[in-house]
Each structure stands twice: as C-alpha cells, then as structure tokens.
Amino acid sequence: MATLPIDSRVSARTADFLTQSQRMFVDGRFVAAASGKTFPVYNPATGEILTHVPEAEAEDVDRAVRAARRAFDEGPWPRMTPSARGRIMWKLADLLEENLEEFAELESIDNGKPLSVARAADIPLAVDMFRYMAGWATKISGSTLSLSFPGDFHSYTLREPVGVVAQIIPWNFPLLMAAWKLAPALATGCCVILKLAEQTPLTSLRLAQLVHEAGFPDGVINILTGFGEGAGAPLAAHDGVDKVAFTGSNEVGRMIVKAAAGNLKKVSLELGGKSPAIVFPDADLDRAIAGTASAIFFNHGQCCCAGSRLFVHERIYDRVVEGVSNIAAGIKLAPGLDPSCEMGPLVSEEQFQRVTSYIQSGVDQGAKVAVGGGVGGDRGYFVQPTVLTNTNPRMKVVSEEIFGPVVCAQSFSDADLDAVALQANESIYGLASSIWTNDLSTAHKMAKRIRSGTVWINCHNVFDASLPFGGYKQSGWGREMGEEVLNNYLETKAVTVAL
Numbered sequence: 001m002a003t004l005p006i007d008s009r010v011s012a013r014t015a016d017f018l019t020q021s022q023r024m025f026v027d028g029r030f031v032a033a034a035s036g037k038t039f040p041v042y043n044p045a046t047g048e049i050l051t052h053v054p055e056a057e058a059e060d061v062d063r064a065v066r067a068a069r070r071a072f073d074e075g076p077w078p079r080m081t082p083s084a085r086g087r088i089m090w091k092l093a094d095l096l097e098e099n100l101e102e103f104a105e106l107e108s109i110d111n112g113k114p115l116s117v118a119r120a121a122d123i124p125l126a127v128d129m130f131r132y133m134a135g136w137a138t139k140i141s142g143s144t145l146s147l148s149f150p151g152d153f154h155s156y157t158l159r160e161p162v163g164v165v166a167q168i169i170p171w172n173f174p175l176l177m178a179a180w181k182l183a184p185a186l187a188t189g190c191c192v193i194l195k196l197a198e199q200t201p202l203t204s205l206r207l208a209q210l211v212h213e214a215g216f217p218d219g220v221i222n223i224l225t226g227f228g229e230g231a232g233a234p235l236a237a238h239d240g241v242d243k244v245a246f247t248g249s250n251e252v253g254r255m256i257v258k259a260a261a262g263n264l265k266k267v268s269l270e271l272g273g274k275s276p277a278i279v280f281p282d283a284d285l286d287r288a289i290a291g292t293a294s295a296i297f298f299n300h301g302q303c304c305c306a307g308s309r310l311f312v313h314e315r316i317y318d319r320v321v322e323g324v325s326n327i328a329a330g331i332k333l334a335p336g337l338d339p340s341c342e343m344g345p346l347v348s349e350e351q352f353q354r355v356t357s358y359i360q361s362g363v364d365q366g367a368k369v370a371v372g373g374g375v376g377g378d379r380g381y382f383v384q385p386t387v388l389t390n391t392n393p394r395m396k397v398v399s400e401e402i403f404g405p406v407v408c409a410q411s412f413s414d415a416d417l418d419a420v421a422l423q424a425n426e427s428i429y430g431l432a433s434s435i436w437t438n439d440l441s442t443a444h445k446m447a448k449r450i451r452s453g454t455v456w457i458n459c460h461n462v463f464d465a466s467l468p469f470g471g472y473k474q475s476g477w478g479r480e481m482g483e484e485v486l487n488n489y490l491e492t493k494a495v496t497v498a499l
C-alpha cells in the first residue's frame with residue numbers, strides 16, 4: 001500500500017484524499033485495475049511516494065470504451081437537452097470552485113508547481129473552461145443553405161457529436177488539460193475516456209468524485225490511470241473509439257496517428273513548440289524583460305508555448321539578456337507548497353535528466369551559460385532557471401523542445417521584418433510567439449508574418465477559454481478552446497429535402 005510521507009503543509013482534506021485507496025472511474029463506478037496492479041505517484045520536490053494508483057491496461061481500456069459506447073449509443077447524454085447538459089457541466093464547475101484550495105494543493109504536490117500558481121491559474125482556468133463550454137452546449141447549430149441544383153429543395157446542416165472520444169493528456173497542467181479536453185467534448189454530447197498522465201493523476205481522480213456528485217449519467221466520463229504503452233496505446237487503437245484527442249510530445253503524437261489509422265478515427269493533436277519571443281528596439285524594455293523572462297520561466301518552462309527562443313535586436317541585446325538573466329538568478333526555487341516558492345521542481349526524474357542533458361548538449365555545442373545551468377538542491381528534481389547565449393539554429397537546444405526553464409538568446413540586426421520573421425519561423429514548430437514593440441505597425445505586420453497558431457503582442461502566456469489555441473506546422477492538428485474546438489467533436493450532416 002501507499003507509503004505516506006505527506007508534506008506537513010498539506011491540509012487535512014488533502015491528506016485524507018492521499019490516504020484513500022485510489023480508484024479509476026469507469027461506467028459511474030470507482031474501480032481498481034482489472035489486473036489489480038498499481039503504480040506509485042511521486043512528490044517531485046522530494047522524490048518520495050505520495051500514493052499508488054491503478055495501472056490500467058487493455059482490459060480496463062476495453063471496459064471504459066464499452067461504457068462510453070453504451071452511454072453514447074443508448075444512454076441519455078447525446079439525447080439530453082443541451083440546456084440540461086450545460087447545467088450538469090456548470091454544476092461540475094461550481095463543485096470544482098468550492099474545492100479550489102484542495103485541488104490547488106493536490107496539483108502543487110503532484111506536479112511540483114507553486115501552490116500560488118495552481119491557485120491563481122490552473123484551477124480557476126479549469127473552472128472557467130467548464131463554464132464557458134457549458135454555455136456553448138445551447139449554441140451549437142447548423143445553417144440553412146441555398147442550392148443551385150435544378151429543382152426546389154430545402155437544405156440544412158445538423159451539427160452532431162462525433163461519438164466516443166479518447167482523450168490523452170500530459171502532466172504540465174494536469175487538471176487544466178483535463179478541462180480543455182472534457183469540457184468541449186461534453187458540450188457537444190460526446191462520451192469520453194480520459195487517460196491521465198502517469199506522473200500527475202491526482203487532481204483528475206479527485207475530479208472523478210465531483211463528476212459523480214454533479215450527476216453525469218454513467219459512462220459519459222470515464223477516467224483511467226496508466227502508462228502510455230499499457231493504456232494510451234490500446235485506447236488510441238480501439239475500434240470502439242470514434243475520435244482521439246491528444247496533447248503531448250510530437251513523438252507520441254506520431255504514434256497516435258498510426259494507432260488511429262486502424263479504424264480511421266478522427267484525430268486532433270496539440271503538440272510541441274519552440275516559440276520565439278521577439279524584442280524590437282522600440283519596446284518598453286522593462287516590460288519586455290519581465291515579460292520574456294516570464295514567457296520561459298512560467299511553470300518552469302514546462303509549457304508547450306514557452307518562449308524558449310529569445311530574439312533581441314542587437315542594439316538592446318545586452319541589456320535585455322542581462323535583465324532576463326538577473327530575473328532568472330533571483331527566482332526562488334523551493335517545493336511548491338513552500339510559501340516562498342517561485343519555481344518548483346520539474347515533474348519527474350526523467351524530465352530532470354532530459355533538461356539537464358539538453359543544457360549539457362548546448363554547452364558541448366558552444367553555447368555560453370549566462371546564468372543557471374545547474375541543479376537546484378540535493379533532492380527533488382530542481383533545475384536552475386537558465387539563460388544560454390551564443391546559440392544558433394544548428395544547436396539541439398535551439399531546434400528541439402526542451403520543456404524546461406532554459407531559454408536560448410539570439411540577436412537580430414535586420415530592420416526588414418521579412419528577414420526577422422524568417423529567422424523566427426526557422427523551426428518545425430508553429431505553436432506560439434510573442435512580439436515586443438511599441439510600434440503598432442511592426443506589431444501587426446509581424447503578427448501576419450509569424451507562422452504560429454497564437455501571436456501575443458507585449459504579453460505571453462495569456463490564456464482564455466475563448467481563445468483558440470493550437471499549432472501550425474508540426475505543432476498539431478486542430479485547435480483547443482474557443483468556439484473552434486467544437487469542430488474537433490462535431491460531425492456536420494447535410495440534409496436535403498425535395499419540396
């Protein structure tokens with residue numbers, strides 16, 4: 001059973017949740033894995049085990065898919081009035097909000113992020129996503145069409161749920177990613193199997209209890225804990241699934257596409273990024289320095305849209321790099337629940353190894369460490385916020401996604417915006433970017449020239465349920481959030497009546 005070196009700072013409710021026997025949520029019931037197997041969940045600040053969770057495998061996946069299939073084909077969910085669906089979703093949002101503190105603590109202890117961030121960002125944004133999408137439930141409609149076909153016809157479209165949806169999520173914003181996936185699928189009338197990241201299952205397991213309390217019919221939402229190969233792969237390949245929605249690495253994204261090919265299920269992907277933050281000489285430099293530092297160091301750089309390539313005009317390059325380095329040097333590393341924490345540990349040992357070896361490869365290829373570069377403590381997975389200079393696009397640290405608190409600074413000299421954009425666009429990714437300037441014309445011209453799904457001007461990491469988010473190029477297929485995400489979960493049916 002679980003060993004429980006529970007952080008003395010957690011509340012009694014969180015401690016109580018951690019001592020419960022963890023269960024997955026399938027067909028409205030809390031269940032162990034069919035095999036009875038479990039695996040440990042670690043506190044990344046200490047490397048200690050927090051609890052154990054069930055290890056789903058093919059049989060559990062099959063049970064969950066059958067439950068979702070029944071709920072969709074026979075059950076009330078897609079047939080319920082949109083208003084009733086919206087009300088249950090709103091109820092879930094209310095319950096989540098009532099338990100915000102507990103969720104924030106669980107997220108912090110599981111993922112490593114500062115409690116203050118989970119409290120101010122992760123949990124409220126998840127609440128908002130359920131509310132925003134609850135509102136869409138009543139606003140999904142088709143259109144009437146004018147035909148040129150000879151004769152007299154009445155044609156219209158129906159927008160219908162795609163069916164049973166498999167959703168596979170990562171560990172960087174565990175509850176928020178669950179909300180990004182669940183909320184639009186539920187609003188459209190789909191039934192879901194959600195596979196959590198093995199590193200961070202806790203908040204969504206707690207969410208399952210609220211799903212039950214909110215009154216979702218059995219099988220509408222099924223939540224599985226397990227590993228990629230053991231649970232994710234059979235889910236992505238399952239013939240009973242109509243669509244798979246994935247957020248994670250490009251490597252696994254490619255596997256999902258292959259797995260989905262069997263029954264040609266629909267696929268949407270939100271993948272990696274190597275987002276440029278571009279600072280022009282006319283920018284408000286204090287704002288740009290603070291903003292580009294936050295662009296990379298927020299959530300320890302574990303954001304697919306992290307501003308990991310810092311492009312600065314040569315006239316202000318030294319000042320900006322020095323400013324960002326000073327901020328990095330002053331960031332307080334501590335366990336997420338420590339009130340002084342500004343940056344917690346990376347999520348896992350694997351991620352710690354990955355980020356530190358990227359830093360080493362940068363140094364080996366000639367990059368200079370302006371600040372950071374080391375590990376941040378004798379236990380836990382802490383890595384210092386790091387600024388690398390003397391970098392170029394041929395280096396792995398510049399071309400590949402690190403997913404850690406490491407920024408590569410480069411300068412540009414050109415006044416020609418096409419040339420600046422060419423440099424910034426030199427990436428297989430196209431997820432996000434930020435442009436720092438006080439010149440309106442530069443800002444909007446660059447916004448058109450950058451090939452990414454999000455462009456922020458004089459800001460970075462601004463997220464809202466209404467803003468579509470997703471990638472150009474190899475950063476993904478489709479969009480999350482906003483009205484646009486509904487397309488991921490809807491089929492369009494054209495109906496034509498001869499009059």
Ligand code: ADP
Nearest residue numbers: 169170196197227228229232233248249252255
């Ligand atoms: P990261 O590299 O950030 O850990 P991954 O892409 O490896 O991200 O994982 C994201 C999600 O994909 C996790 O839920 C993980 O379990 C799942 N996953 C990993 N491998 C596979 C696979 N072969 N098939 C389906 N899902 C997978």
